[in-house]
Amino acid sequence: MSAIYILWLRELKRYVRSRAQIVASLGQPLLYFLALGFGLGPVFQRAGYGSYLQIVAPGVIGMSVLFSSIFSGLGLLWDRQFGFLKETLVAPVSRLQIMIGRTLGGATVSVIQGLLVTALCLLFGFRPVNPWLIPLAIAFMIAIALVFAALGVAIGSSLQDMQGFQLIMNFLVMPIFFLSGALFPLSNIGTILLTIAKLDPLSYGIDGMRSIYLGHSTFNAGTDALVLCCIGAVLLVFGAWRFSRIEI
């Protein structure tokens, strides 16, 4: 237990200390929110779909959680050769504890990041229908963070060098983001795109947040929660298994 705690604490300390990085990682979601929200907003309004700003805000929050959690796992790749990971792998602690500590730490940091983006969105004009339900939306953020932190660990444990990183970025992380409906509502889109979106775990996280923040969604919040929990459980087991097989 103390091993999990100290490794979780370590991730938090590292996050708090990298102030420049915190600011930098807020820039991208904010840019999406402001540029797309205000840029596409008028067209969206004229088409009769209401405010685009409100639609894109949960998407942007989901995006920041996705990126920060998946990178926390992918960071393993670097950490394995030049970081602290090796020190933990020879310690008399089980690999499972190390993996849990790291994953929880990475997920916690991602949720904090998501909260900061939420605060910024609120500041720039995002208005949830019922602010009292924000804790429920946070639960969805936690689910997204755990799912992708575990996926990141699974991939980070399997990659051999930095070349694979670009590949994962372009063929996994970006598609997960763009095809999840983070930037567009999933209602009234073509069947093919909808089918793909249904295979993307992030879709359910963002749909869940939309159903809480906007009061309506494509799937429903219950389904979203159930799907995320199942995928999360599977990925945590898979991540732990990949992690246990790391050789350095």
Next chain:
Amino acid sequence: MIRVQNLVKTFGTFTAVNDVSFEVSEGEIFAFLGPNGAGKTTTIKMLTTLLKPTDGTIQLDGLDPQTQQNEARKRFGIVFQDPSLDGDLTAWENMEIHGVLYHVPHKIRRQRSEELLKLFELWDRRKEQVKKFSGGMKRRLEIARGFLHTPKILFLDEPTLGLDPQSRNQLWSHVKKVNEAERVTVFLTTHYMDEADRVAHRIGVIDHGRLVAQGTPREIKDQTKTETLEEAFLALTGSMIRDESADPAAAMRQFAKMWSGGKR
């Protein structure tokens, strides 16, 4: 303290370690020498539970690192070839985490961390982030950390690589001090023959995965009828240059060098 018998490790068709046997007794400093790619790091990885041997047996303080992994891990400390500190944390925090991971009780942890940081001349800088440390200081901290859980064996994999002669000298004198004070067995690899000659009680020379000589520095020099250990080493392993094919780790090492401006 360390007993290795007929150790073999193969990767596919390549035999990295081929029928190696040796013993290191308690309190001894044993230098494991060999050209690049000879099997030094692979052997250390097997001794420290990171790799499974293909064949042969290992005993650390009577324990088998394969079956009694956690017990064995409590008994050794290791300093890796590549850095393994957390640069964002302070020296003190790095020691703390290590202590927690090795189940060192709170009070002993604080007391021993203080002693070791003082001994390795890092006490005044304990509250600074490790990324601000020089290469030599980082190495010292890693070694101090390795001693924190009072291990019986300390593994040092090329600990002085890239350090200036001052830091190297200082580092070895510290290691010797703890070796004498706590009777810690030290197993080291290095490419600096003069260091091995000065520090080690006994030496093993490995080449192409096979142990080609073993004994005190004097014995090895006598055996090859040479004056210095460097000459003896060349006599044993030949002067052909070994070109390791670049493994992913080597590629990343290159990358890291580029980004850190050549500093470790």
